[in-house]
Amino acid sequence: MFFNGRVPSNLRVAYYYDSFGGILYGLFFGFTIYFFTIVARTIGATDTQIALLSMAPFIAALFTFYWSHHSSRRKKMPFLVKVKGIARGLLLFMFLTVNPWLFVIFVILFWFFEMAGSPAYTGIMKDIYPTEHRGKAMGYVRVEMSLTAILATFIGGYFLNISPQSYRWVFPLGAAFGLLSLVSFRKIEVKSDRQIKADNKRFSFLKAIHIFQEDKSFFQYQLIAFLAGFGWLSTLPLYPIFVVDVLHISKAMLGTVGALFSLFWAISYLFWGKYIDKRGPLKTRYLAMLLFSFVSLFYFLASRFPEVGLWLIFMAAVFFGLGTGGGELSRFNYMTRIATEDMVQSYWGIDFTLMGIRGVLAPFVGIGLKKWLGMGGAFMLAFLLTFGGFVLMALFAKKQSQVAFKS
Known part of the structure; x- marks a missing residue:
């Protein structure tokens, strides 16, 4: 508007x-x-x-x-x-x-x-x-x-x-x-809706396997995204526990942290939207993973140096905000570029279903890691997994750079 x-x-x-x-x-x-x-x-x-x-x-x-x-x-x-x-x-x-x-x-x-x-x-x-x-x-x-x-x-x-x-x-x-x-x-007028004819074909999860068999690149992309996403989501329940129980940050100060995240979240959309159109969604995707990995790293450093913990949490909020916009837009744009008109919803359905699996499982793993490795150890492992996803996604993007997207 x-x-x-x-x-x-x-x-x-x-x-x-x-x-x-x-x-x-x-x-x-x-x-x-x-x-x-x-x-x-x-x-x-x-x-x-x-x-x-x-x-x-x-x-x-x-x-x-x-x-x-x-x-x-x-x-x-x-x-x-x-x-x-x-x-x-x-x-x-x-x-x-x-x-x-x-x-x-x-x-x-x-x-x-x-x-x-x-x-x-x-x-x-x-x-x-x-x-x-x-x-x-x-x-x-x-x-x-x-x-x-x-x-x-x-x-x-x-x-x-x-x-x-x-x-x-x-x-x-x-x-x-x-x-x-x-x-x-x-x-909004959706032109493709004019051509849709309803059918009663039965649903089957085997379609996802068929899509992966037909599109090996999409399968590789999802493996990398699952690795990085699992690492990132494993520590989400630990962040509020850490800032309240360990750093003892006040609710008022947490409001400032939230406002800082929201500000950079909003700003990031202006940058990432143009960046995706110029450089493509895959490059944006791995840069967002890099930003997310540093969130876990900042929390790890805060667990080791609590005297500057608040400033590190501020930095984490900035990186989290910047990464969130890039992560969301790159996912949408990658799916809409690689999938044909009749398959784009299936591709997105697979992507979101896999996100649901890691979103349900990873937080419980994170709680277990906290008991096993301690809070700092859980943050470091999350950093390594997410950073590993960044490296793999960067290599994947380089491999795909010469492959034409389907229209």
Whole structure:
């Protein structure tokens, strides 16, 4: 919306609705998703319930290959609006969640349906933005979305502080913004939807094996991504434990850390979007892995030099923010470049399903590593795995540099 002049004229209508939808999604995120675990704790959720909430997006991601089968055989936009509409519509009824278990159930159901639309979304991005402008256009949308989300979290936090029960009206308010974002997004014309004919072909996980057999490069890419991603995700549950229990950083200072991450997260989209269009998604992918690896390294150093621990955590937040934008955009753009129109949703479904597997397993491994190697040892192992992924992805990118992407 605010970057309309930087987008080619033939893409501006689609970009406008995508952008406006992104701004509304930022409001939705800032009023709801950001506060899921915080509110749950406030109303008495146990450690187990908090763990379930943290794992919910990854559990939902396990089903994305299944959803890709269904969405690829239907018109993408109506399918996306339907499943994401169900997800966000559920949050309109958060006033009914009078105890922690009901709250957890609603959030898990939200993620189940919200993730169901992700393969269709990837297909839509491939359809509406040509390869040479996709990274930049998606980056602009995410700058607007993230800045709006930052503002919304401050407003949402103020509203939620009114009383422990404020979420029962704040979350439905946020859900309304989420539904309005779909109203804007659905106005985008998806040309490939005109040619879709529904069929009743049965779902089979064997299709994933067939895709890997046919596309060896995609298989190699996923192996490397799994290695780096597993290392990175293994320490995610350790970060909050470390900063609170070891460094004793105050909540106010943690808010500063969060704001620093959000600022560089938003800024990164401006850079990475253009960078992907010029240099390609694979180079962006391995640079993002490098940035992520340094997050674990900074935490390791903080465990060894606690007297400067806060400054190292600040550095980690900067690198985390910069890496997040690059990691997200490079994944989207790599899938949309290597996969043909009829296969892009299946490719994304495989990618997200594998992310779900490592997202469910890796945190438990990280907790085990903490007991075995200590906090610092777990951080160092995560650094080595993620940095190893960076090296392998750089070699893979070099190997693929002469291979033409499918259109």
